Amino acid sequence: MIDIRNFGKQYGDFTAVANLNLQIPAGEMFGFIGPNGAGKSTTIRFLATLLKATHGEATINGHSVTSDPIGVRRSVGYMPDNFGVYDGMKVWEFLDFFAVAYQVPRNRRKAVLSDVLELLDLTHKRDDYVNGLSRGMKQRLCLAKTLVHDPPVLILDEPASGLDPRARLEVKALLKELRSMGKTILISSHILTELADCCTSIGIIERGQLLLHGPIDQVYRKLQKQRILDIRFTGDPAAGLSLIRSDPNVHQVHENSRSCTIEYAGKDADVQRLLRTLTKADCGLISFADKEPTLEDVFMLVTKGLVT
């Protein structure tokens, strides 16, 4: 369980994070989502006991980040957004180094390393030099080192950044496997779709403010009052667009050459009425879709203040 109470961080006059309150129950995979500079790493570094808060407190599995940092470090596997690897070190030496640092008993180290290498599909790279690994493998190795002391909680700062689509999928599959092993996982990203199908709950942060958080289905439900309509026309969309704009439930219209995406606040009956109006008007309507909101949509709506 991760419990953050009233966390705030100031850099001089600048507020990087303001009064953040967040509880993540054990066994969750929590997606911490926000654009660049939103305050994700600041919060994560505080949880990893690497940054002093201006105010507030957090506990991880009952250990206070401020008064029991050693207890926190024993419970947490932390993967930073930027990590260094050491020249002239082999993959197994890198992991062994962290196993020693985390006081894994000598007689268990060999087995732990072999398990972790197996889990991360790095066994065949055991004797390779770390600095010769591809970026994706380095990333996997960094994830491997967060697991050597078998922590119940993983805090991962953008673990898939800079990876190609296939390597991203591999990281996602791994995270799912770690969750099925009972780990509580906090993972940050500025790419929403990356987290859509593996997180159980999400929080959206922007400019240091946590705008929305909760179980993923709850966040989707909140969105239902705001829907996205995707409308296409065969020819000039001007006539259709003018009808669309006259509907009071239309919040915003994003136009393309022969289609538009609408942020719409109406209920099912209103959507049906708009569809009927467009069909009757003979304005070249060729498709009309009431889209399932994606996480991207949630993010855009929340950060624009349309969903609270």
Ligand SMILES: Nc1ncnc2c1ncn2[C@@H]1O[C@H](COP(=O)(O)OP(=O)(O)OP(=O)(O)O)[C@@H](O)[C@H]1O
């Ligand atoms: N040491 C520092 N001194 C001054 N400002 C800082 C410092 N560290 C972070 N900031 C500022 O605090 C804000 C939050 O930064 P943070 O790194 O937490 O964002 P982030 O959400 O992790 O972004 P990214 O996705 O780019 O990593 C940013 O505006 C950043 O410039």
